[in-house]
Amino acid sequence: MRPSNTFPFSSEKKHRCPLSHDVAVTVPAPTAVASATALRGGPVAPSRSRLRPLGPDExxxxxxxxxxxxxxxxxxxxxxxxxxxxxxxxxxxxxxxxxxxxxxxxxxxxxxxxxxxxxxxxxxxxxxxxxxxxxxxxxxxxxxxxxxxxxxxxxxxxxxxxxxxxxxxxxxxxxxxxxxxxxxxxxxxxxxxxxxxxxxxxxxxxxxxxxxxxxxxxxxxxxxxxxxxxxxxxxxxxxxxxxxxxxxxxxxxxxxxxxxxxxxxxxxxxxxxxxxxxxxxxxxxxxxxxxxxxxxxxxxxxxxxxxxxxxxxxxxxxxxxxxxxxxxxxxxxxxxxxxxxxxxxxxxxxxxxxxxxxxxxxxxxxxxxxxxxxxxxxxxxxxxxxxxxxxxxxxxxxxxxxxxxxxxxxxxxxxxxxxxxxxxxxxxxxxxxxxxxxxxxxxxxxxxxxxxYFATADAIGVQLHQYGDASIRTTLPDGRVLALQVRTGYPFAGDVSVTVLEPVTAAITLRVPAWAQDAATLTVAGATTRTAGGSVVVARTFAAGEVFTLHLPMEPRIVHPHPRIDAVRGTVAVERGPLVLALESPDLPDLSAGTSGGPASTEHAELDLTRPLRSTPTGATASIALRADEDADARPWPYAAAAAAGSPAPDRAAEVALTPYFAWANRGPSTMRVWLPVAPTT
Amino acid sequence: MRPSNTFPFSSEKKHRCPLSHDVAVTVPAPTAVASATALRGGPVAPSRSRLRPLGPDExxxxxxxxxxxxxxxxxxxxxxxxxxxxxxxxxxxxxxxxxxxxxxxxxxxxxxxxxxxxxxxxxxxxxxxxxxxxxxxxxxxxxxxxxxxxxxxxxxxxxxxxxxxxxxxxxxxxxxxxxxxxxxxxxxxxxxxxxxxxxxxxxxxxxxxxxxxxxxxxxxxxxxxxxxxxxxxxxxxxxxxxxxxxxxxxxxxxxxxxxxxxxxxxxxxxxxxxxxxxxxxxxxxxxxxxxxxxxxxxxxxxxxxxxxxxxxxxxxxxxxxxxxxxxxxxxxxxxxxxxxxxxxxxxxxxxxxxxxxxxxxxxxxxxxxxxxxxxxxxxxxxxxxxxxxxxxxxxxxxxxxxxxxxxxxxxxxxxxxxxxxxxxxxxxxxxxxxxxxxxxxxxxxxxxxxxxYFATADAIGVQLHQYGDASIRTTLPDGRVLALQVRTGYPFAGDVSVTVLEPVTAAITLRVPAWAQDAATLTVAGATTRTAGGSVVVARTFAAGEVFTLHLPMEPRIVHPHPRIDAVRGTVAVERGPLVLALESPDLPDLSAGTSGGPASTEHAELDLTRPLRSTPTGATASIALRADEDADARPWPYAAAAAAGSPAPDRAAEVALTPYFAWANRGPSTMRVWLPVAPTT
Structure with missing residues (x-):
């Protein structure tokens, strides 16, 4: 017995899986596939499941x-x-x-x-x-x-x-x-x-x-x-x-x-x-x-x-x-x-x-x-x-x-x-x-x-879940061999190219990340179509060496937290592709020429949402309002009536690099923040 | 040897101690006063200090x-x-x-x-x-x-x-x-x-x-x-x-x-x-x-x-x-x-x-x-x-x-x-x-x-630091006896009346809390004057039974946090007199007649700053925008692009009681918050 797809998160419910439109192939609903042998598979090898994990030999x-x-x-x-x-x-x-x-x-x-x-x-x-x-x-x-x-x-x-x-x-x-x-x-x-x-x-x-x-x-x-x-x-x-x-x-x-x-x-x-x-x-x-x-x-x-x-x-x-x-x-x-x-x-x-x-x-x-x-x-x-x-x-x-x-x-x-x-x-x-x-x-x-964790197989083909340079060679239950090569600059670049190495008729499914919203496109046989979030299936008879490419949008984007997350109210994060970006102190300019003097701090940074984000090869730049550290005596009590509250005018605004969160703290001691307060618009 | 008043927090630096203006008495600067005996004083009895603590006999x-x-x-x-x-x-x-x-x-x-x-x-x-x-x-x-x-x-x-x-x-x-x-x-x-x-x-x-x-x-x-x-x-x-x-x-x-x-x-x-x-x-x-x-x-x-x-x-x-x-x-x-x-x-x-x-x-x-x-x-x-x-x-x-x-x-x-x-x-x-x-x-x-902890003495009089109904009888170093009775509805009411029970020439100092800003007044001998934060000294020859009164402002007030306190960005608190107020769930109206149904939650409350706070005997009322609890499926991922973020329109706005924080959780299990998100002004 296996759970049916009445799961709360069955894919039908939340994600569309459009076929690519250049071929008319009926793709049957995925069915349970038994693992070929007990010795096959990755860290997890269910005896029955909708998708079959691939082993290190595949x-x-x-x-x-x-x-x-x-x-x-x-x-x-x-x-x-x-x-x-x-x-x-x-x-x-x-x-x-x-x-x-x-x-x-x-x-x-x-x-x-x-x-x-x-x-x-x-x-x-x-x-x-x-x-x-x-x-x-x-x-x-x-x-x-x-x-x-x-x-x-x-x-x-x-x-x-x-x-x-x-x-x-x-x-x-x-x-x-x-x-x-x-x-x-x-x-x-x-x-x-x-x-x-x-x-x-x-x-x-x-x-x-x-x-x-x-x-x-x-x-x-x-x-x-x-x-x-x-x-x-x-x-x-x-x-x-x-x-x-x-x-x-x-x-x-x-x-x-x-x-x-x-x-x-x-x-x-x-x-x-x-x-x-x-x-x-x-x-x-x-x-x-x-x-x-x-x-x-x-x-x-x-x-x-x-x-x-x-x-x-x-x-x-x-x-x-x-x-x-x-x-x-x-x-x-x-x-x-x-x-x-x-x-x-x-x-x-x-x-x-x-x-x-x-x-x-x-x-x-x-x-x-x-x-x-x-x-x-x-x-x-x-x-x-x-x-x-x-x-x-x-x-x-x-x-x-x-x-x-x-x-x-x-x-x-x-x-x-x-x-x-x-x-x-x-x-x-x-x-x-x-x-x-x-x-x-x-x-x-x-x-x-x-x-x-990058790919799986089912009765009719393979599913690519994570993107990176990879080689796949697997045999489907009916004996068809699917041999693929994936090439991509992911997670920094958005093109994922799949080469089918040997001729085969099969369905190759690519995940379209939810963050891509409706901006991903797929190029198959020279034709480019827009794809929705969820996944896209390329189901066709492939010639040896045939290439198709998923294009994921890599423009940096602003992300707002749920209003009930108190800790980050009034802030936004910046993501680029699959990466969460962060502001880290080594990227801040020195404010010593500014009105307050002293080094800038990520604790004083605010993001100016009226200025555009710009993409860099691995992250983004953003307009950041900065100020120097406040003197300890400036506010002996940190709670004040309306008139006295709010941010003082920033000492300086600058285009500052936002870099992948995963890479932070590789340049010596630093301060960092993912959630950036939004600068007041006045 | 005692530390001089070069302390970073000497009173001269931050707080003015204006004399009340109805009498012309020169008040000498406070000086060190030795405790009379080792057995005298409260929990703390320094051998030398600017102010002398009073003991339980005083x-x-x-x-x-x-x-x-x-x-x-x-x-x-x-x-x-x-x-x-x-x-x-x-x-x-x-x-x-x-x-x-x-x-x-x-x-x-x-x-x-x-x-x-x-x-x-x-x-x-x-x-x-x-x-x-x-x-x-x-x-x-x-x-x-x-x-x-x-x-x-x-x-x-x-x-x-x-x-x-x-x-x-x-x-x-x-x-x-x-x-x-x-x-x-x-x-x-x-x-x-x-x-x-x-x-x-x-x-x-x-x-x-x-x-x-x-x-x-x-x-x-x-x-x-x-x-x-x-x-x-x-x-x-x-x-x-x-x-x-x-x-x-x-x-x-x-x-x-x-x-x-x-x-x-x-x-x-x-x-x-x-x-x-x-x-x-x-x-x-x-x-x-x-x-x-x-x-x-x-x-x-x-x-x-x-x-x-x-x-x-x-x-x-x-x-x-x-x-x-x-x-x-x-x-x-x-x-x-x-x-x-x-x-x-x-x-x-x-x-x-x-x-x-x-x-x-x-x-x-x-x-x-x-x-x-x-x-x-x-x-x-x-x-x-x-x-x-x-x-x-x-x-x-x-x-x-x-x-x-x-x-x-x-x-x-x-x-x-x-x-x-x-x-x-x-x-x-x-x-x-x-x-x-x-x-x-x-x-x-x-x-x-x-x-x-309510009062101290020095060479010329007593200092009232905390307000409540109290009796004081102390002897100054030169033998003068100062006998006072304090009557007040503090911390809920703002009038503090001091009756001098026996005739004496002395200085009686009253603390004017910083939260009172410039709105406190003092009534001595029928004349009322405005006082600033810090303290006010009533220095005169008192007749037996003479009364003077400090009036502290008890209107509820909005308090903003320092912009660097990330956890409460975009929120305000409400204080009334010396009390921090809180919003507690037993005071919320039921939303079952609202569009979403279900009980309201302090987690969904926002304070409408465009509507006035009103004073109540022990707290305040405020205009609170409320909504019912969101369905768990409404946002499967709690971070979203700008278009999808922000608060949905509230189900209801209501005048809701804010009560003293110290009294919360006396009415059975409840939710509570001191810092209230500010409702967007549209």
């Missing part, structure tokens, strides 16, 4: 914007993660289990095992993408150390159960044992999807069997404080064709929301998503990463078990969360206190938590909903989140990362040192590593597998 | 608005605190020390001793205010239990040092031992200032001597994670005329800011004010209560030691904090994460932490600066903070309290149960008690002693 990024990022990941980020965890002793925790010293010499917080597993997953995807004997050796060496620490009964964790440590499962709320297991399972899935059934898979199998015995139908009725094992077990079940793992995932999902977890002064049931059963919840709440991982696992279970009510609940949660609890960058989570979603429309720019991992969790959830429904709204959010939240995390050189991704930086802080652990939350510059370092390894595994 | 509240609150405190709140702490075993911790069971049966978090001490302080002030044999018996019984738990060497804490507990001083960062001691010292000071040198004072003396041995010049160079002992030791030194305690306070102040405290993942040096030496800091930062208690202690030390640089540093910190890091309610602290100050102008209404205890700390600091300098700006902030932050904490019935005091409540939550402990931070309604329950007892001690 799609690869081969250059351009995303190619650069995958190369940075392969060449720098993987080694950065590996080196840091070796240096601070996290990897050695596994060796300490073997030599019996882990009880007194464990390094790091309780869930550092998960960072090793996310690195293994990243390595596995990277090896599937581009074989490398050197990386393969590093991967195998690390797997061997992990495997050596596995207990005879399958249990595997470096913080519990050894002499001098708390007992196994003695702290399910905060111990993160099952959470760590989940990341090991996802690493094993990556290995399987790359075509390898190796030692890590064996370890995962033994560990999953152990967890099934402990927490399955005959085990204790308990859950982990941090969801993750649910989504991982569902996928491991798919990859190994083992229904017990799916059943265990289902049990974890169903148990949740009944107050099984003990709460503390600051962390209540909502924090853990243990307040309301998943199928009864209407919006994501509590700790954002936990909420997103849980919803992803719930949808996997719903898909495999044909539980439409559960699938509908997850889709409703996505809709209510995206419409009221999501930043313009796609970032989620507005509370530092508990790394949590706030109330509807509670979206402060300065205190945006927008954890990088929450962005990755959002991509995971949206991808599952996209496969399930085919609705391009999910692909739109993936694009926005990847480009404007997840990609903001790594520094240009790949050696430092944002954990939180605020949309406003008021003061230019100091550079974190390159050689020490940083706190996680407060940063005005990226830090090389964190005491809780979930984000760098999460970025690594996402970049290594990002091509697998 | 001033009392005898009715009216504040009389009601002191009666509620005496009749309900003290017993509420006492009963709760008995019920949940916090008081019994002292008994458990005696019977040897505290190591395995301690109740509550590490610093619950401090709640007992704050209750004792509240009882001591209440007994000084109005003797009561019944309360005296309760006080003495509780003191006896505390005293019985003191160790032979003077140490006294129920969470450390007993069998089964961590060693004394093994966790200075988080153990709060010295913090608890400080509250015991303040209770002893209250007892001394009430004229009693009793068992609690003996306990305090022994404990302070112990601390001096452990942490004094010959002891360990360490500090407590939570400042409090500094301000308490300085006062105990004054009350007992014991210079060693002042020296110890000075050492704690000087040691701070040098990274002595170990930090954690989430709590760095700034959180503890251990990042910068107190004398080098320019603004309050980190945990707000800690910062305010520390600054208060630093000023006490500066005053007593004649350390002008330190006093100037504290005054600068106050000025920069008030001008950039303070809510319109006087609330301080905008981060939930670490209960901390945010950056300059980072003042979200919805996530205002504005802890009640921070408001009390702000009053403590401003009062010390007022005594030191005579600057009415400090008294203005005390008024604002008492009425709009501290008084917001207790429920009307005195049986529940706000810990945080947000300026916007988006959703009407559930009522916390009346019989269980609540989490501290998140509340849409007041809770009866908290696991960390610092605020109720802090409110209790503040209400019991609040009269002592």
């Amino acid at each position: 799609i690869s990024i081969d250059g351009g914007f995303w190619g650069e990022r995958q190369a940075l990941n392969a060449d720098v980020i993987l080694a950065h993660c590996e080196t840091w965890m070796e240096r601070i002793g996290w990897s050695a925790n596994f060796d300490r289990v073997v030599d019996g010293t882990v009880g007194r010499a464990h390094s790091g917080i309780e869930f550092v095992d998960s960072e090793i597993y996310k690195l293994l997953e990243a390595m596995a995807w990277e090896l599937a993408r581009r074989p490398s004997p050197a990386l393969d050796a590093r991967y195998r060496a690390l797997v061997a150390r992990v495997a050596a620490a596995q207990e005879p009964d399958g249990y595997l964790h470096t913080s519990f159960g050894h002499p001098g440590q708390p007992a196994r499962y003695s702290n399910l709320e905060w111990g993160h044992e099952l959470y760590c297991f989940g990341h090991l399972f996802q690493a094993a899935v990556a290995r399987l999807r790359g075509g390898h059934d190796d030692e890590l898979v064996d370890v995962a199998r033994r560990l999953a069997d152990h967890v099934y015995r402990e927490f399955g139908p005959d085990g204790r009725s308990a859950i982990c404080g941090h969801p993750e094992i649910e989504v991982a077990l569902a996928e491991l079940s798919r990859a190994l064709d083992e229904p017990r793992y799916l059943e265990l995932a289902r049990l974890f999902i169903e148990r949740r929301g009944n107050g099984l977890l003990a709460t503390t002064v600051l962390f209540g049931h909502e924090y853990f998503q243990d307040d309301v059963p998943v199928r009864d919840a209407t919006v994501l709440r509590g700790h954002a990463v936990r909420a997103l991982y849980l919803a992803s696992g719930a949808l996997d279970v719903a898909t495999e078990t044909g539980d439409r009510a559960l699938a509908d609940a997850v889709a409703l949660q996505w809709r209510n969360t995206v419409s009221r609890r999501t930043y313009i960058t796609g970032g989620m989570g507005s509370h530092h206190q508990d790394e949590a979603f706030g109330d509807d429309y509670e979206l402060p720019a300065d205190r945006a938590y927008s954890e990088t991992c929450a962005g990755i969790g959002s991509v995971m959830l949206s991808w599952r909903l996209l496969l399930e429904t085919g609705d391009t709204a999910y692909a739109d959010l993936i694009e926005r989140t990847l480009l404007n939240n997840v990609l903001a995390s790594p520094r240009e050189d790949g050696r430092a990362f944002f954990y939180t991704n605020p949309l406003q930086q008021r003061t230019a802080g100091a550079s974190p040192p390159e050689d020490v652990l940083s706190e996680r939350a407060e940063a005005s510059l990226r830090a090389p590593w964190f005491e809780v370092s979930c984000c760098p390894t999460n970025v690594a595994r996402t970049l290594a597998s990002v091509a697998l | 001033i009392s509240i005898d009715g009216g608005f504040w009389g009601e609150r002191q009666a509620l405190n005496a009749d309900v709140i003290l017993a509420h605190c006492e009963t709760w702490m008995e019920r949940i075993g916090w008081s019994a911790n002292f008994d458990r020390v005696v019977d040897g069971t505290v190591g395995r049966a301690h109740s509550g978090i590490e610093f619950v001793d401090s709640e007992i001490y704050k209750l004792l302080e509240a009882m001591a002030w209440e007994l000084a205010r109005r003797p009561s044999p019944a309360l005296d018996a309760r006080y003495r019984a509780l003191v006896a239990r505390v005293a019985a738990a003191q160790e032979p060497d003077g140490y006294l804490h129920t969470s450390f040092g007993h069998p089964g507990q961590p060693a004394r001083y093994s966790n200075l960062e988080w153990g709060h031992e010295l913090y608890c001691f400080g509250h015991l010292f303040q209770a002893a000071v209250a007892r001394l200032r009430g004229g009693h040198d009793d068992e609690l004072v003996d306990v305090a003396r022994r404990l302070a001597d112990h601390v001096y041995r452990e942490f004094g010049p010959d002891g360990r160079s360490a500090i407590c994670g939570h400042p409090e002992i500094e301000v308490a030791l300085a006062e105990l030194s004054r009350a007992l005329d014991e210079p060693r305690y002042l020296e110890l306070a000075r050492l704690f102040i000087e040691r701070r800011g040098n990274g002595l405290l170990a930090t954690t993942v989430l709590f760095g040096h700034e959180y503890f004010q251990d990042d910068v030496p107190v004398r080098d800091a320019t603004v309050l930062r980190g945990h707000a209560v800690r910062a305010l208690y520390l600054a208060s202690g630093a000023l006490d030390v500066a005053t007593e030691t004649g350390d002008r640089a330190l006093a100037d540093a504290v005054a600068l910190q106050w000025r920069n904090t008030v001008s950039r890091r303070t809510y319109i309610t006087g609330g301080m602290g905008s981060h939930h994460q670490d209960e901390a100050f945010g950056d300059d102008y980072e003042l979200p209404a919805d996530r205002a932490y504005s802890e009640t205890c921070a408001g009390i700390g702000s009053v403590m600091l401003s009062w010390r600066l007022l005594l030191e300098t005579g600057d009415t700006a400090y008294a203005d902030l005390i008024e604002r903070t008492l009425l709009n932050n501290v008084l917001a904490s207790p429920r009307e019935d005195g049986r529940a309290f706000f810990y945080t005091n947000p300026l916007q409540q988006r959703t009407a939550g559930a009522s916390p149960p009346e019989d269980v402990l609540s989490e501290r931070a998140e509340a849409s309604l007041r809770a009866p008690w908290f696991e960390v329950s610092c605020c109720p007892t802090n409110v209790a001690r503040t209400l019991a002693s609040v009269a002592l």
